[in-house]
Amino acid sequence: DQQVKQNSPSLSVQEGRISILNCDYTNSMFDYFLWYKKYPAEGPTFLISISSIKDKNEDGRFTVFLNKSAKHLSLHIVPSQPGDSAVYFCAAKGRGSNYKLTFGKGTLLTVNP
Amino acid sequence: EPEVTQTPSHQVTQMGQEVILRCVPISNHLYFYWYRQILGQKVEFLVSFYNNEISEKSEIFDDQFSVERPDGSNFTLKIRSTKLEDSAMYFCASSGDPSGQETQYFGPGTRLLVL
Numbered sequence: 001d002q003q004v005k006q007n008s009p010s011l012s013v014q015e016g017r018i019s020i021l022n023c024d025y026t027n028s029m030f031d032y033f034l035w036y037k038k039y040p041a042e043g044p045t046f047l048i049s050i051s052s053i054k055d056k057n058e059d060g061r062f063t064v065f066l067n068k069s070a071k072h073l074s075l076h077i078v079p080s081q082p083g084d085s086a087v088y089f090c091a092a093k094g095r096g097s098n099y100k101l102t103f104g105k106g107t108l109l110t111v112n113p
Numbered sequence: 114e115p116e117v118t119q120t121p122s123h124q125v126t127q128m129g130q131e132v133i134l135r136c137v138p139i140s141n142h143l144y145f146y147w148y149r150q151i152l153g154q155k156v157e158f159l160v161s162f163y164n165n166e167i168s169e170k171s172e173i174f175d176d177q178f179s180v181e182r183p184d185g186s187n188f189t190l191k192i193r194s195t196k197l198e199d200s201a202m203y204f205c206a207s208s209g210d211p212s213g214q215e216t217q218y219f220g221p222g223t224r225l226l227v228l
Contacts, residue, residue: 032215034216034217036219041202041222041224042221042222043117043119043219043220043221043222044156044219045219046217046218046219049215049216093215099144099146099158099161099168099169100146100158100161100169100171101146101148101158101217102158103155103156103157104155105154105155106155
């Protein structure tokens, strides 16, 4: 069951450059998408979200883009900082439900000084 | 800033024993969840809880699992008879403040090891 896919297990970026993390989904009933950041042995930390009625949401260095026709979303981090190094999870919630999130497998981002 | 807390941070138990994992959700949230992450795998949904009852559960959440909100602040996950494959990080989450905010906020997790 891979309704949410993060096809890149890892990404390495230089400090100050842009990091682009990608996520694809297959379930057209998803209506709310979230990005979480996770350090080892800690819980997922919420970063940014987007509703399916929007195509962009921005919060400081983080921007999420949603392309509903392609069932694709991406997280842009600019400028990237070494402290951004972590695993980033894409998650999605179904329409009409306040319940389960379906997670991708995550992408390990390494930002090199 | 309000946060979800979980205790214990680590739990080691023998196969067949009962364990109770505890969570204190964010105080004005209405929806509560348990997720787990087996080492090297995805974060997986177990159960959601609203208005003092289970609102949704996954196929993982079988009769060995139960949840309870014993008072106004705690939310617990009980595993009646633990199996080796229950070894995982267990995360509690909460969402749904009165404004309708949908974002789920996660606790730091309990690492459960079943021997």
